[in-house]
Amino acid sequence: MEWSADCGDDLRRSRYFEAADTERAPSSVGGSHLIDRILSRFSISTKVLAFVLPFVLSITAVGLMGLYASGLLQQRMEISNGTMRSLNGFRNVNAAMTRFLDQTSEETRTAVVSELSTQQATLNQNIAEIGTDGTGRNFLDEAIAGTGAVNEKIDTLWQLHESEVALAAAIQDHLKGLMAQQIRVSDEAQKLQRAVLGGENDAKSALKEADRLSAAAGQLAEVSKGYFSAGLPEAQFPYLQTQVAELVKTQRKIANALPAEHKGMGKELQAAINDIKKIIAAGDTSMDAGRAMGSILAQFRGFQAILTESAATKYAESVQKFAAVETGAVQAADVLVGSRTLIADVYDLRIMTATFLNVKDDTTREPILRQIKLIGDNLAVLGGSISDKAFYDSLTAAITPLLASLTADTEALVKTSAERIASFDEASRTMDAIWASLTSFADLQKDVAGTERQEANRLSIGTMIAGVALAVIGGIALVMTLQRPIARITATMQRLAEGDLEAGIAGDKRGDEIGAMARALAVFKTNARTKLEIESERQREQMEAEAERRRNDEEKQALDQQIEHAVGKLAQALERLANGDISFEIEGRFHGRLEQLRNDFNLSLARLRDTMHQISGNVDQIQNNGRQMAQSALDLARRTEQQAASLEETAAAVDEITAAVRSSSERAEMVNGVVREAKKNADESAVVVGSAISAMGRIEEASAQISNIIGVIDEIAFQTNLLALNAGVEAARAGEAGKGFAVVAQEVRELAQRSAGAAKEIKALINRSAEEVASGSTHVQQTGTVLSRIGTQIATISEHIEMIAETSREQSGALHEVNGAVGRMDQMTQQNAAMVEEATAATQDLSAQTDALRDLLQQFRIEADRQHTASRAA
Structure with missing residues (x-):
């Protein structure tokens, strides 16, 4: 298209120039053609x-x-x-x-x-x-x-830079030396502080041990009081059982707190607690057991005295230790303050030096000089409070040269x-x-x-x-x-x-490139004519190919009809097969390879008919299984009869048990009379026990007074601890001017006098309690006489119980026979139940199989197939 457009433009230009040449003067045109003829001899x-x-x-x-x-x-x-x-x-x-x-x-x-x-x-x-x-x-x-x-x-x-680096390294070395001395001062301060804390901890430990010993003495008194207040052993032993666990804990707490001369008391207390556990575990609440328990608890009074004395010793020991701690605390406080000040000064010097190394001028150096002087002054102050002069001398000998070198560098x-x-x-x-x-x-x-x-x-x-x-x-x-x-x-x-192959070509005689173009155009004209002839031949060949295609379509239609016939026959046969009809075969032959398809289908139908015959045989086997189920039902009936006989034997044994139970009831009436007599004697014993309870009440009053006095002693001990601690803290804070410690000491002396008065009152009350305990012992002896008569009655009760035991043995034999019969009945019943389950399962299975097979057989027509087969055999 582009080439055609260009040709059109050239054609228009050519016509334009031709018209122009026509209008020009004859002399001009002639001159132009003369130039063209001359130049046409040469190439472009x-x-x-x-x-x-x-x-x-x-x-x-x-x-x-x-x-x-x-x-x-x-x-x-x-x-x-x-x-x-x-x-x-x-x-x-x-x-x-x-x-x-x-x-x-x-x-x-x-x-x-x-x-x-x-x-x-x-x-x-x-x-x-x-x-x-x-x-x-x-x-x-x-x-x-x-x-x-x-x-x-x-x-x-x-x-100059190398000089600066060397000086900075020297300064860093000086700081490292100061840091090492700083660590020495810190370690020494910590050592002194640990010594003070260790002494204080020892004093506190002694005070805590005194508290544990005093509390243990109070607990033993409380247990004794509760035991004797309970009255009879039936109430006393349960009370002790609730206190045993706490007594064990108390024994463990005081084992290490006791002084060396009283360490054996801890083992004695542990042995007494173990004896209490044994008596309680035996379950014996007789008077003998009560006397044994009372003798054990009587040991608690001795334990209380030892614990009270040990607590007082521990209190005194703690006061002495607190006094020793307060003396060292004052000196330690001064040394700690000086050490911390020196350590902080070194830290400040390191910070100032770091700033100086970044900006090296007199402005940043001036704080370093002031800090160096301050460290020297504080070092001298530390020397006035420290007791280890050898350490201080070595510290001064190490720090002073470092400070001088730091100033010069x-x-x-x-x-x-x-x-x-x-x-x-x-x-x-x-x-x-x-x-x-x-x-x-x-x-x-x-x-x-x-x-x-x-x-x-x-x-x-x-x-x-x-x-x-x-x-x-x-x-x-x-x-x-x-x-x-x-x-x-x-x-x-x-x-x-445009298709005009008759157009003339001018300029083909020229010797330049334009003449070559004209001759090439003539060749193009010849080629165009040859192309038209070739196109005509191609159309004729296309018409022949179309006729051949129509013949092939006719043959294909014939083959499609044959396939359609075979597919229709197969569709009819498959429809009958889907409806359960297997009594037929596809008749008539198919064309070509489709015949093999018909033969395969007929063979499949024949195999399916054979399968149906095998299913009929399986139905016969199912009927045989039904007969076996009937035989199992007969066996079940026989076992049921045997079970009825066993039940009769069980009824006879039950009658014998009834007679034995009647005899046991008569013996129980006799035992009841004896028990009433024993109850009468027990009432008499209650009167005697009432007298013993009265005596124990008086003992309880005395014990209550002892408890009050012991409470006063505990309060005094507690206040003594607080005052001792306050005295130690006051002395540590005030130092040598600790006048408060003298006041606290005076209060401690007054509390000690009150403790002595209370101790005298405890002694008098303990004497009175001893007299009352003697009176209670007499009443307990009377109680023993009454309890002996109760023992005689209990012997009579034992004989009757023996007779009841004999009757029980007879009942046991009868029950044994009943158990044997019941066991046999149970075994038979289990066997019958198992057989019934098996029979039921088999019946249900057979019924389901039979129904399924019948349904399947009803879907197929096999009789017509047999008739057809017979006719073919004839």
Whole structure:
């Protein structure tokens, strides 16, 4: 389509030029054709070369002028680039020097030296480019001289840096030494504090042990009081049983608290508790057991006295220990305060030194000097309170030289840091001078480059104008030579494209490329005619192929009809099979390979009929299983009869048991009379026991008074503990001026006097309790006489119980027979139940199988198949 459009345009242009030629004057047309005939002898490349050569020459002239101008500019650009590299390089040098001052190291020093060497080489290269007499060489010479001076300053800065590093390391070593002494002071303070805490813990432990011993004495008194208040052993023993666990815990608590001379009392108390457990475990609540228990509890009075004495000893021991602790606490407090102050001073010195090492000047050094003086003063204060003079002397000998060295090294470090900063400032001023020289050199090169650029521009513009004029003249001549012949050939190509194969072709005799195009167009015309002939032959072959396709479709339709017939027969047969009819076969033969399908289907029906016959045989076996179930039912009936006989035997045994029970009832009446007599005697014993209870009541009153007095003693002991603790705390706080301790001591003495008075009253009450216990013993003896008569009656009861036991043995024999009969009945019943379950399961299974098989057989028609088979056999 694009080619056709181009041809149309050429055709229109060709007609336009033909019309124009017609309108022109005859002389003009003739001249144009004469030029065309002359130029047609030469090729287009020759003609183009003839017209383009002047244009090429003009372009070459322009290019040469450009090379000249670019050469001038290139030289100035290289000089300018070198200058810019130098400026950028010295900016990098300045940044590297700043990093070297802030983070002085071998790496930053190497970076600065490397940058300076690079910039010195760049400056030498710039001097080589501009030459010996080049413009601005004096600026480059000044920059090179400044670079050498900066390089020397770098060496000086590095030496000062090494001095600073050495001084800083020495200062760190001094601080490490102070830290080591700081740890020594801390360890010594902790050791002293642990000693004070250890003494205080020992005093508290003695006080706690005294409390445990006093509480144990009170608990033993409380248990004794509760026991004797209960009255009879029937109430006393349960009470003791509730207290045994607490007594065991108390024994364990006081085992380690008892003094060495009374350690054996702990084992005696443990033995007494074990005896109490044994009596309670025996379950004997007789008077003998009560007397034995009373003798054990009588030991508690001795235990109480030992525990009270031991508690008083422990109280005194705790007071002595608290007094010893308060003396050491005052000294320890002074040493701890001094130690903590010294440790805090060293910490502050380390913080100040860290600040000084970041900013090394007199302002940051001044706090260090004040802190060093403060550490010396506090060290002297610590020497006045510490008791270990050897430790203090070694501490002073270690700290004093460290403080002196620290003072000297910080002063030297301030001076070295100031020198390094001054050297860096001088190097920075030199860098500023180098930067100014390079900037002046760059400005000068910029002015020279502007002058040379204007001269090159004038030459380039003149050359370009001449080249454009030659190009316009050659282009006009080239268009006039090539346009008309090409337009005529384009018109001919348009007619051929429209189907006009009779169109004439002009210009085929020319010797140039246009003549070759005309001859190629003639070949295209011949090929178009050949194509029309080939198209006609192709249409004829298509008509023959269509006739062959119609014949193949007819054969395919015939085959489809045969397949449809076979599928229809199979569909009918499958429908009868789905309805349960297997008494038929597919008659008639199928076409070709479809016959094999019919034979396979008929064979499958034959096998299915054989299967139906086998199912009929299985139905017969199911009937045999039904007969076996009937026989099992008969066996079940016989076992039921045997079970009835066993039940009769069980009834007879039950009668015998009834008679034995009647005899046991008569014996029970006799026992009841004896029990009434025993009850009468027990009433008499109750009167005697009432007298004993009265005596025990008086003992209870005396014990209550003892308990009150013991309570007063406990309260006094508690207050004594509080006062002793307050005295220790007061003395520790006040030091030598602890007047409060004297007041507390006076209170302790008064409480001790009250404890002595209460002890005298306890002694008198204990004597009275002994008299009352003697009276109670007499009444207990009378109770024993009455209880002996009760024992005689209990013997009579024992004989009757023996007779009841004999009757029980007879009942046991009868029950044994009953159990045997019941066991046999149970066994038979289990067997019958198992058989019934088996019979039931078998019956249900057989019934389900029979029903299923019958349903399946009813779905199929097999009789007609037999008739058909018989007819075929005949």
